[in-house]
Amino acid sequence: MSVYTSPNAQTPSASYGAADKKPTIAIVAFDEFTDIDLFLMWDIVGRIQNDWQVKLLGSSKSHKSALGLEIEMQGHIREANQADAVLFISGKQGIPLALQDPDFINTFELDPNKQLLGSICAGSFILQRLGLLDCRAATTHPDAKTALQKTGAEVLDEPLVIRGNIATAGGCLSAMYLCAWLAERLLGEEKRREMLRELLPAGQQPQFEAIIDASLQSAAEAAIQTACQ
Amino acid sequence: MSVYTSPNAQTPSASYGAADKKPTIAIVAFDEFTDIDLFLMWDIVGRIQNDWQVKLLGSSKSHKSALGLEIEMQGHIREANQADAVLFISGKQGIPLALQDPDFINTFELDPNKQLLGSICAGSFILQRLGLLDCRAATTHPDAKTALQKTGAEVLDEPLVIRGNIATAGGCLSAMYLCAWLAERLLGEEKRREMLRELLPAGQQPQFEAIIDASLQSAAEAAIQTACQ
Numbered sequence: 001m002s003v004y005t006s007p008n009a010q011t012p013s014a015s016y017g018a019a020d021k022k023p024t025i026a027i028v029a030f031d032e033f034t035d036i037d038l039f040l041m042w043d044i045v046g047r048i049q050n051d052w053q054v055k056l057l058g059s060s061k062s063h064k065s066a067l068g069l070e071i072e073m074q075g076h077i078r079e080a081n082q083a084d085a086v087l088f089i090s091g092k093q094g095i096p097l098a099l100q101d102p103d104f105i106n107t108f109e110l111d112p113n114k115q116l117l118g119s120i121c122a123g124s125f126i127l128q129r130l131g132l133l134d135c136r137a138a139t140t141h142p143d144a145k146t147a148l149q150k151t152g153a154e155v156l157d158e159p160l161v162i163r164g165n166i167a168t169a170g171g172c173l174s175a176m177y178l179c180a181w182l183a184e185r186l187l188g189e190e191k192r193r194e195m196l197r198e199l200l201p202a203g204q205q206p207q208f209e210a211i212i213d214a215s216l217q218s219a220a221e222a223a224i225q226t227a228c229q
Numbered sequence: 230m231s232v233y234t235s236p237n238a239q240t241p242s243a244s245y246g247a248a249d250k251k252p253t254i255a256i257v258a259f260d261e262f263t264d265i266d267l268f269l270m271w272d273i274v275g276r277i278q279n280d281w282q283v284k285l286l287g288s289s290k291s292h293k294s295a296l297g298l299e300i301e302m303q304g305h306i307r308e309a310n311q312a313d314a315v316l317f318i319s320g321k322q323g324i325p326l327a328l329q330d331p332d333f334i335n336t337f338e339l340d341p342n343k344q345l346l347g348s349i350c351a352g353s354f355i356l357q358r359l360g361l362l363d364c365r366a367a368t369t370h371p372d373a374k375t376a377l378q379k380t381g382a383e384v385l386d387e388p389l390v391i392r393g394n395i396a397t398a399g400g401c402l403s404a405m406y407l408c409a410w411l412a413e414r415l416l417g418e419e420k421r422r423e424m425l426r427e428l429l430p431a432g433q434q435p436q437f438e439a440i441i442d443a444s445l446q447s448a449a450e451a452a453i454q455t456a457c458q
Contacts, residue, residue, distance in 0.1 A: 036272030036428070043265030043401075046296040067275040071298065142431050159430030170431035172272075176402075177430070199265070201388030201406070201444070202371050202399035215430070 023052040023186045026083035028126075029073065030058060030104065032094035035065045037120045040175040041087055047195045051187055055079065059104055066091060081109045085116040085182055088123030090141070095122040099129055116185055118167045118178050124148055127166065137161050137223040139170040160219035167219070177215045184216070252281040252415045255312035257355075258302065259287060259333065261323035264294045266349045269404040270316055276424045280416055284308065288333055295320060310338045314345040314411055317352030319370070324351040328358055345414055347396040347407050353377055356395065366390050366452040368399040389448035396448070406444045413445070 025045055029038055038056075045054050057080055058073035065071065080086045091098070098104045108130055110117055119127050121141035127133050128151045138153045139161045148155050159174040160167060162181060169178040176196060183192040193209075200208045254274055258267055267285075274283050286309055287302035294300065309315045320327070327333045337359055339346055348356050350370035356362050357380045367382045368390045377384050388403040389396060391410060398407040405425060412421040422438075429437045 035268065035275060039264065039268035039272060042296070042298075043268060046264060049296065067271070067278065069271075069300065139431050141427070142434075143427070145431075157432040159433050171433070172428045173402075173405075173437070174430040198370070198372070199401045201403040202368050202374075203386040204388050204400070204440075204444070205371075207440070208402070211433075211436070215433070 023084040024082070025052050025054045025182070026057050026075075026080040026086045027054065028057050028077055028080055028086060028088050029063045029071065030091065030094050030098040031060075031063050032066050032097060033063060033089050033091040034094065034121065034172070035067045035069060036172045037090040037123070037175065038065070038071070040172060041089065041120065041179060044176060044179040044195065044199065045182070047198055048183065048187070048191060051191060052084075055083075059101075059107070066093065077104065077107050080107075083115065085118070085186065086110060087178070087182070088117075088119040088126045090119075090121035090123045092122070095125050099125060105129055112165045116165050116167075116182060118169065118182060120169045120175050120178055121172065124153070124168045124170075125151070127168065128153060132166055133168070136163055138163075138168040139174075140168065141170045141172075144170075156222050158218060158222045159215050161223050162219045163223040174215075177212065177219065180212055180216060181219065252313040253311070254281050254283045254411070255286050255304075255309040255315045256283065257286050257306055257309055257315060257317050258292045258300065259320065259323050259327040260289075260292050261295050261326060262292060262318050262320040263323065263350065263401070264296045264298060265401045266319040266352070266404065267294070267300070269401060270318065270349065270408060273405060273408040273424065273428065274411070276427055277412065277416070277420060280420060281313075284312075288330075288336070295322065306333065306336050309336075312344065314347070314415065315339060316407070316411070317346075317348040317355045319348075319350035319352045321351070324354050328354060334358055341394045345394050345396075345411060347398065347411060349398045349404050349407055350401065353382070353397045353399075354380070356397065357382060361395055362397070365392055367392075367397040368403075369397065370399045370401075373399075385451050387447060387451045388444050390452050391448045392452040403444075406441065406448065409441055409445060410448065 055074045057075045057077045059077050062070050062072045122144050124140045133153045135152045139156050139158050140148045145155045160169045160177040167181050180192050183195045284303045286304045286306045288306050291299050291301045351373050353367050353369045362382045364381045368387050369377045374384045389398045389406040396410050409421050412424045
């Protein structure tokens with residue numbers, strides 16, 4: 001059991017511990033997504049692709065990034081409802097567009113009692129719209145802090161905030177903490193370290209290991225301090 | 230002038246300081262490229278896309294990543310010869326395949342007196358094959374250190390090593406240092422900080438600014454210590 005599990009963590013569903021089935025990770029994309037927020041998560045979780053199944057999901061056959069890369073999707077967003085974990089990416093233009101699209105928002109029937117749910121940067125606005133954040137602790141990109149506060153969430157100046165089975169991350173590079181949380185919850189601490197090992201800058205491995213450890217620890221502690229009034 | 234310019238830095242070419250022309254950045258790809266090594270650089274330099282022109286270059290119309298993403302190229306690798314800066318990505322399978330392809334290697338006619346040249350992880354093997362590293366200081370991914378030493382380079386345990394107009398980086402996240410070097414040399418320190426600002430984890434901005442500053446400083450100093458016998 002991970003030392004980073006928050007006291008209010010839900011017990012993982014039977015499905016994602018089952019020996020006969022690899023956990024399934026859904027990364028949800030949309031048009032005008034921020035390139036790094038998709039690709040960094042995709043790349044990091046791809047490090048251990050034999051240990052889980054990762055799928056890019058969209059409402060169209062392909063979606064175009066904010067910088068113009070056309071990326072083919074690997075499944076429809078409705079598949080997220082059956083995934084063991086769902087990660088929402090971000091997008092300065094992409095998030096408002098997605099939130100305005102009822103076909104996008106109404107497709108999701110997510111269950112934080114059975115699924116791990118995460119977001120990077122403005123992806124937290126999707127979690128909020130789905131009623132998964134409410135007035136509780138969360139984080140986002142610093143540029144979006146005020147807007148997320150206006151939705152009622154308590155926004156902390158933390159790179160990662162873990163509340164049970166829901167984790168929000170803010171600042172693109174925090175994707176490494178979000179993916180670390182996911183790997184540790186689904187596959188254990190050793191696998192989390194293996195996943196991140198290849199990413200760490202040469203000569204700075206101990207320094208980055210310490211930052212990641214501290215960020216995960218802090219993430220679990222931060223959310224304890226706040227709750228809906 | 231940047232404080233990070235190494236004492237043996239070449240004077241930038243007139244072309245990339247010219248007010249009437251944006252600097253051109255070529256990111257060179259090939260089949261079986263490591264996803265993160267392309268996308269992280271693409272994403273980071275894309276932050277300030279109005280300040281320079283960035284192009285993904287390949288020998289085919291599109292290239293497929295190690296994790297199976299098909300990415301359309303924006304130009305042919307021969308365009309790298311006219312770019313102000315050329316960045317080589319990596320790939321466990323992709324680099325050996327590219328090095329075995331004479332049409333790939335023989336296309337490049339790069340000039341470190343006029344161009345800024347950089348690599349992430351095993352991209353340094355391309356710089357070496359092109360005769361740009363020789364026996365001098367460089368870095369790469371730790372897993373490739375021994376192999377790069379066998380080519381004659383002196384491989385340092387540093388995330389970034391700057392020798393004049395050539396910079397090598399190792400460990401995927403070191404792409405942030407490589408791109409920082411590039412932005413600072415082409416556009417100045419203020420623009421470098423602007424480019425990286427959006428990436429920094431919420432609540433950890435000062436910590437990451439310090440790591441980036443220290444890594445750039447160390448990169449310039451490290452290479453001074455070694456030279457061909």
